[in-house]
Amino acid sequence: RCRLVVLISGSGSNLQAFIDKAGDAEHPFEVCAVLSNRADAYGLERAAKAGISTAVVDHKAFADRDSFDRALMAKIDAFEPDLVILAGFMRILTGSFTRHYLGRLLNIHPSLLPKYTGLHTHQRALDAGDESSGCTVHFVTEELDGGPPIVQASVPILPGDDADAIAARVLIKEHIIYPMAAAWFSEGRLRLDGECAQLDDKALPATGQA
Ligand code: GAR
Numbered sequence: 589r590c591r592l593v594v595l596i597s598g599s600g601s602n603l604q605a606f607i608d609k610a611g612d613a614e615h616p617f618e619v620c621a622v623l624s625n626r627a628d629a630y631g632l633e634r635a636a637k638a639g640i641s642t643a644v645v646d647h648k649a650f651a652d653r654d655s656f657d658r659a660l661m662a663k664i665d666a667f668e669p670d671l672v673i674l675a676g677f678m679r680i681l682t683g684s685f686t687r688h689y690l691g692r693l694l695n696i697h698p699s700l701l702p703k704y705t706g707l708h709t710h711q712r713a714l715d716a717g718d719e720s721s722g723c724t725v726h727f728v729t730e731e732l733d734g735g736p737p738i739v740q741a742s743v744p745i746l747p748g749d750d751a752d753a754i755a756a757r758v759l760i761k762e763h764i765i766y767p768m769a770a771a772w773f774s775e776g777r778l779r780l781d782g783e784c785a786q787l788d789d790k791a792l793p794a795t796g797q798a
């Protein structure tokens with residue numbers, strides 16, 4: 589089974605989707621550990637309930653991003669993961685971190701990338717008058733939210749929606765496509781090849797089709 593380490597900062601509903609699906613016929617992976625930069629992340633409770641090892645690496649205890657990332661890498665590597673999953677992990681990672689895990693580090697971002705990198709994605713989609721919002725799973729590179737996309741899901745923006753309503757609609761999709769992408773990786777079907785993600789040896793489009 590493919591060994592996953594999952595990094596969180598908050599609620600961990602994506603983590604829960606991984607926990608629920610891990611080890612079934614379609615998801616040949618196991619969650620070996622959950623790491624958080626915040627001691628109060630609810631996802632830590634989800635992990636503990638599932639009997640998964642947890643650790644907190646508090647970014648506030650470090651002088652700079654480099655020393656935080658080095659401590660985080662040491663914690664992660666102790667679990668010898670095949671794949672590292674960013675699941676609502678709200679820290680910007682250094683180049684030495686992203687290079688260390690290149691090709692085995694995935695993120696989910698709550699927008700139809702390349703639209704709306706960074707924060708407040710659904711509010712920005714609303715403000716722009718977009719008809720849809722969504723989420724993107726991508727390989728992580730040094731460029732923030734800029735790595736090769738793997739899979740996207742979109743949802744309609746409906747009359748009367750606020751950002752929270754859109755976020756809730758998108759999360760349901762996140763919980764489907766993120767474990768799916770990790771399953772592809774676990775089955776050896778998905779890899780990073782230069783600037784592109786490759787699925788079953790076919791290059792996926794280099795930018796999302798937002
Ligand atoms: C998710 O919507 C995820 O896409 C987003 O944070 C939320 C975490 O929810 N990630 C980012 O914004 C990364 N920049 P969760 O803790 O319930 O999985």
